[in-house]
Amino acid sequence: MGTFSTVARDVGRILQVVSLMLVVSAVVAVVTSEFFAVPAFLVSAGIMAAIGTGLAQRYADAPSSGKLEAMVTAASAWGVLTILGGLPFIFIAWTIYLDPLPAWANTPEMISDTTDVFRHPLNGFFESISGFTSTGLTMAVVEDDLPRSLHWWRSFTEWIGGVGVIVLTVAILARPGSGSLTLFESEARKKKSKVLPSVVSTVKEIWKIYLGLTVASILLLLFAGPVWAAATGQASFVEELLAVLGNGDPAVGMPLWPAINHGMTGIATGGFSVHAASIGEYGPIIQYAVIPIMVAGSIAFPVHYLILKGEIKNFYADLQTRWVFGWFAIGSVLLTTVLLLGGDASGQFDTFEETFRAAFFQFVSAASNTGFGTAAIGGGTERAMSAGATFLLCLGMLTGAAAGSTVGGLKLIRVLTLIKGTIWQVRDIFAPDHAVRQLQMGKRTLSEEQVQAEYTEAAVVFVLWVLCLIVGVAVLLWTLSPDHPAEYVIFDVMSAQSNVGLDAGITGPDMPDAAKVMLIFNMWIGRLEIIPVAVLLGAILQQLNLYRTDG
Numbered sequence: 291m292g293t294f295s296t297v298a299r300d301v302g303r304i305l306q307v308v309s310l311m312l313v314v315s316a317v318v319a320v321v322t323s324e325f326f327a328v329p330a331f332l333v334s335a336g337i338m339a340a341i342g343t344g345l346a347q348r349y350a351d352a353p354s355s356g357k358l359e360a361m362v363t364a365a366s367a368w369g370v371l372t373i374l375g376g377l378p379f380i381f382i383a384w385t386i387y388l389d390p391l392p393a394w395a396n397t398p399e400m401i402s403d404t405t406d407v408f409r410h411p412l413n414g415f416f417e418s419i420s421g422f423t424s425t426g427l428t429m430a431v432v433e434d435d436l437p438r439s440l441h442w443w444r445s446f447t448e449w450i451g452g453v454g455v456i457v458l459t460v461a462i463l464a465r466p467g468s469g470s471l472t473l474f475e476s477e478a479r480k481k482k483s484k485v486l487p488s489v490v491s492t493v494k495e496i497w498k499i500y501l502g503l504t505v506a507s508i509l510l511l512l513f514a515g516p517v518w519a520a521a522t523g524q525a526s527f528v529e530e531l532l533a534v535l536g537n538g539d540p541a542v543g544m545p546l547w548p549a550i551n552h553g554m555t556g557i558a559t560g561g562f563s564v565h566a567a568s569i570g571e572y573g574p575i576i577q578y579a580v581i582p583i584m585v586a587g588s589i590a591f592p593v594h595y596l597i598l599k600g601e602i603k604n605f606y607a608d609l610q611t612r613w614v615f616g617w618f619a620i621g622s623v624l625l626t627t628v629l630l631l632g633g634d635a636s637g638q639f640d641t642f643e644e645t646f647r648a649a650f651f652q653f654v655s656a657a658s659n660t661g662f663g664t665a666a667i668g669g670g671t672e673r674a675m676s677a678g679a680t681f682l683l684c685l686g687m688l689t690g691a692a693a694g695s696t697v698g699g700l701k702l703i704r705v706l707t708l709i710k711g712t713i714w715q716v717r718d719i720f721a722p723d724h725a726v727r728q729l730q731m732g733k734r735t736l737s738e739e740q741v742q743a744e745y746t747e748a749a750v751v752f753v754l755w756v757l758c759l760i761v762g763v764a765v766l767l768w769t770l771s772p773d774h775p776a777e778y779v780i781f782d783v784m785s786a787q788s789n790v791g792l793d794a795g796i797t798g799p800d801m802p803d804a805a806k807v808m809l810i811f812n813m814w815i816g817r818l819e820i821i822p823v824a825v826l827l828g829a830i831l832q833q834l835n836l837y838r839t840d841g
Contacts, residue, residue, distance in 0.1 A: 426791020515543020561661025661791020
């Protein structure tokens with residue numbers, strides 16, 4: 291009972307914090323003059339706050355969190371947020387459909403087909419978990435048609451989810467004996483190295499860096515166009531900036547509202563866009579400008595911290611950061627080659643530069659688990675990229691980038707552990723029995739015991755990850771039309787489980803409900819890296835006395 295009460299209390303506190311996001315979103319709805327959305331956000335906030343407060347007060351005297359409780363809390367919180375975070379989508383869609391408010395609420399005269407899909411609760415839940423897990427797969431077919439209040443809520447959930455709702459809440463939960471450190475570790479799975487000795491100081495520094503990177507991303511997207519226009523003589527910097535700020539028709543820039551949303555979801559490696567064409571809505575300059583934002587989200591926050599402190603050498607001295615740049619470069623070159631040799635099945639690209647830009651952007655988007663797109667991967671049943679190009683992007687989604695960043699996937703350090711650990715295991719067969727063996731991982735020298743422990747954990751996660759992927763692919767193959775190419779089905783399931791958001795034209799509101807539920811599960815376990823989910827299921831079975839733990 292102690293585990294349940296502790297988890298219930300901590301989940302309640304998380305809900306209390308997240309309910310404030312809904313209040314902020316109501317303010318944004320007022321600022322954008324979408325007054326019809328305000329009741330939906332406030333009612334959702336009230337429901338979430340009531341449940342959170344009820345749990346927090348009912349179990350206020352619960353024991354402190356241990357490792358078990360922390361993992362169960364992490365898994366449970368994402369499950370609960372899936373449902374409660376979907377309420378604004380559902381309420382706003384029904385508000386527009388029923389139109390019960392007076393004229394001053396600015397309710398659209400007609401509900402768009404894109405917004406209408408959220409009257410189906412499952413679509414709202416899907417969008418919610420896609421946001422909070424920073425995935426970016428969407429039920430919104432034409433994002434341009436969504437109200438700005440939903441643009442904001444989608445971006446806000448990804449922005450919070452990118453750094454972790456649990457990490458956000460640690461600052462609230464942190465107090466002597468609260469177990470907040472283990473709660474922090476459960477979200478990070480011990481891969482987010484501490485920046486500072488105190489967990490509270492660590493979280494504060496993470497949020498300072500995150501806020502700074504977000505603002506920098508927004509400014510980059512806002513000014514990239516005007517700077518380029520001035521440099522090439524297309525228009526003066528001031529003229530182009532005024533056009534951007536006025537949301538007019540800038541020659542090459544990104545207007546303010548898209549810049550805010552894409553800056554937030556880009557640094558969160560989330561991928562929700564305000565356009566159906568994603569970043570493909572814009573020209574080459576903006577497409578190139580988005581790439582460093584995705585890369586920044588792929589670098590571990592402790593490395594960002596050290597670089598900001600003046601230790602620039604970490605750009606090349608840190609093992610994971612080296613591999614981020616190296617893997618992104620290698621993958622981009624390989625994908626460019628594949629596309630040039632026939633991988634562009636639909637003939638999307640006319641020049642070498644277009645092919646390279648598309649390959650560079652799509653591979654970085656896949657490996658950073660961001661999910662922005664500038665080119666079609668597939669059209670559902672119609673081919674856009676070949677099987678070879680598709681599977682190369684799948685490989686990028688599988689590996690992910692640095693642990694300790696906002697990305698999903700297996701993480702590069704885990705992939706490196708598997709590769710080097712396997713080589714180490716093979717060589718161990720030929721080593722003398724009396725040999726003292728060690729393994730070098732970057733600057734770390736691992737003893738034989740450490741190698742076995744880290745290799746075992748990486749192998750377990752990898753095996754469970756692949757098994758869940760196989761289940762997801764099997765369910766989609768069973769529920770979808772057989773006209774969908776198998777590689778595209780694999781692509782969309784892997785995109786969900788790696789929390790990427792790229793799709794091959796399969797994911798959408800017309801999918802069977804069973805397929806949507808499967809992808810929801812894939813996004814959930816992908817964000818939590820499977821182990822906390824397994825612990826949650828084990829705790830439930832133990833609570834129900836369905837199996838014995840005494841051997």
